Amino acid sequence: MNPATTHDVVILGGGLAGLCLALQLRQRFADLDIVVLERNTFPLPVAAHKVGESTVEIGANYFEKTLGLREHLDSAHIRKFGFRFFWSEGRRDVENVTELGVSVVLPTPTWQLDRGIFENHLAERVRAAGITLHAGAVARGVDFGAGEDPHEVRASVEGEDRVFASRWVVDASSRSSLIKRKLGLAEANGHDCNAVWFRIDTCLSMDEWIKDTRWQQRCSPPERWRSTNHLCGEGYWVWLIPLGSGAHSVGIVCDPSIHPLDRMNTFERALDWLREFQPIVADACERHRDKLLDFRFLRGFSHGCKQLYSGDRWALTGEAGVFLDPFYSPGSDFIAMSNTYVTELIALDRANKPLGPYARLFEQLYRSFYENTMSLFRGQYPIFGDAEVMSMKVIWDYTYYWAVLCQLVFQNRLTDTALLGEMQAELAAASQLTRDMQAFLLRWYAASPRPNAAIMFDQRELDWFVELNARLHDTLDDAGVRERLRQGLEQMRNLAATTVARAKAACPQLDCSGLPTQADTSTPLFKVVA
Numbered sequence: 001m002n003p004a005t006t007h008d009v010v011i012l013g014g015g016l017a018g019l020c021l022a023l024q025l026r027q028r029f030a031d032l033d034i035v036v037l038e039r040n041t042f043p044l045p046v047a048a049h050k051v052g053e054s055t056v057e058i059g060a061n062y063f064e065k066t067l068g069l070r071e072h073l074d075s076a077h078i079r080k081f082g083f084r085f086f087w088s089e090g091r092r093d094v095e096n097v098t099e100l101g102v103s104v105v106l107p108t109p110t111w112q113l114d115r116g117i118f119e120n121h122l123a124e125r126v127r128a129a130g131i132t133l134h135a136g137a138v139a140r141g142v143d144f145g146a147g148e149d150p151h152e153v154r155a156s157v158e159g160e161d162r163v164f165a166s167r168w169v170v171d172a173s174s175r176s177s178l179i180k181r182k183l184g185l186a187e188a189n190g191h192d193c194n195a196v197w198f199r200i201d202t203c204l205s206m207d208e209w210i211k212d213t214r215w216q217q218r219c220s221p222p223e224r225w226r227s228t229n230h231l232c233g234e235g236y237w238v239w240l241i242p243l244g245s246g247a248h249s250v251g252i253v254c255d256p257s258i259h260p261l262d263r264m265n266t267f268e269r270a271l272d273w274l275r276e277f278q279p280i281v282a283d284a285c286e287r288h289r290d291k292l293l294d295f296r297f298l299r300g301f302s303h304g305c306k307q308l309y310s311g312d313r314w315a316l317t318g319e320a321g322v323f324l325d326p327f328y329s330p331g332s333d334f335i336a337m338s339n340t341y342v343t344e345l346i347a348l349d350r351a352n353k354p355l356g357p358y359a360r361l362f363e364q365l366y367r368s369f370y371e372n373t374m375s376l377f378r379g380q381y382p383i384f385g386d387a388e389v390m391s392m393k394v395i396w397d398y399t400y401y402w403a404v405l406c407q408l409v410f411q412n413r414l415t416d417t418a419l420l421g422e423m424q425a426e427l428a429a430a431s432q433l434t435r436d437m438q439a440f441l442l443r444w445y446a447a448s449p450r451p452n453a454a455i456m457f458d459q460r461e462l463d464w465f466v467e468l469n470a471r472l473h474d475t476l477d478d479a480g481v482r483e484r485l486r487q488g489l490e491q492m493r494n495l496a497a498t499t500v501a502r503a504k505a506a507c508p509q510l511d512c513s514g515l516p517t518q519a520d521t522s523t524p525l526f527k528v529v530a
Contacts, residue, residue: 014038017318018172049116059332234385311356403488
């Protein structure tokens with residue numbers, strides 16, 4: 001074994017989380033000695049590499065602004081036409097079911113990522129920045145140093161045993177998570193779901209499947225294929241995501257108590273399942289089955305972690321720490337937030353600040369964002385089959401996301417302890433309200449008559465909703481951030497009352513206790529369809 005080499009930071013895993021962290025650290029500290037150890041070799045395969053291909057506002061902003069990747073995003077990937085939802089179970093006539101989405105793309109950009117193309121580009125950027133990236137490297141173990149002593153990472157690099165001594169070790173090795181296994185940090189999070197996915201080497205364009213001209217012209221341009229399309233039913237959703245390589249990603253995500261994994265854990269079984277529940281997708285996959293690139297499944301994909309950040313100079317980020325649910329594509333959001341906390345901890349360490357209190361504070365903050373977002377998914381999958389209730393849920397969930405969490409990220413306030421302390425009561429109120437609304441939505445679903453009219457709920461018609469999105473890039477001073485967060489909470493309260501009124505009109509006996517009931521006209525919803 002060669003003698004140990006000494007570094008400032010060793011990152012275990014050179015996937016999305018690890019490569020982005022390396023770039024973020026380099027941008028913050030030009031003199032930092034960073035090593036990334038990645039099991040795979042580059043270049044990675046395009047299309048059939050990893051899922052997590054759809055970005056939303058926080059992750060997209062991180063890639064675009066924090067890491068400066070806008071040119072690559074625009075040239076190599078697909079500008080996303082927002083989220084889009086169809087309640088099309090058992091149907092081929094998608095034009096005759098409820099659609100939720102936007103007719104014109106929203107102002108704040110997001111992208112569909114081909115993960116192979118993207119991570120190949122990140123690897124090139126990492127090496128160009130003077131960061132050591134060892135591909136074909138397998139981390140075998142971590143020995144934590146006592147006190148101020150360096151940690152040691154034992155690894156095999158292209159078949160050669162190596163030791164890397166480092167002040168910091170960050171585990172970004174996804175689900176293999178060496179540190180999590182070493183310290184026994186794995187924990188369940190109460191959200192049991194499975195997923196299967198595959199890529200087909202052609203564009204699966206929903207716009208071409210439906211010949212109804214009026215339906216096509218609801219969107220401008222008529223390019224629904226650029227959306228993350230969700231085809232929904234009770235206990236599941238199917239995704240269709242286009243990739244910059246020209247391929248299409250197809251996935252099924254389901255509650256196993258309603259749709260067991262063994263009904264879809266091979267391509268043929270998945271195709272049979274799609275024929276029953278989403279036949280229009282099955283038809284397209286059948287036509288192009290000769291272009292199938294891969295097939296994978298994952299049981300119990302959602303997981304928690306007992307600790308993510310330590311004052312003893314180690315951390316976990318990305319899926320090495322936690323993973324929620326792919327429904328709203330939050331994976332890159334939580335990478336962005338976690339990497340920001342890790343970067344700030346390393347900055348504090350370089351400034352000789354005591355790490356323990358900050359590590360505990362950042363852990364508390366990150367975990368609160370995680371738990372609040374988990375409340376949007378945990379126990380909610382039955383609702384996915386109700387076009388009316390689920391459409392209102394999506395509007396609610398996005399209002400919370402844009403009004404609270406996005407404000408903290410876009411205004412660079414994730415580590416602003418003064419602001420977070422001052423706004424603690426408002427943030428706690430927003431958190432409690434969104435939890436109360438999730439419980440209410442389940443009650444509404446239980447009483448709902450399940451309407452599914454041939455209509456588009458066009459989010460572009462909700463001016464206040466579009467404005468929330470458009471104002472994410474506003475530059476605010478300290479007072480402005482505080483006022484924006486308070487306005488967001490009031491908007492949430494008003495939307496809750498508006499939603500309650502809509503639900504009570506359809507289901508008069510619905511229990512709405514504990515929720516706001518006095519609404520003004522500032523957050524109107526879609527017209528009720530008879």
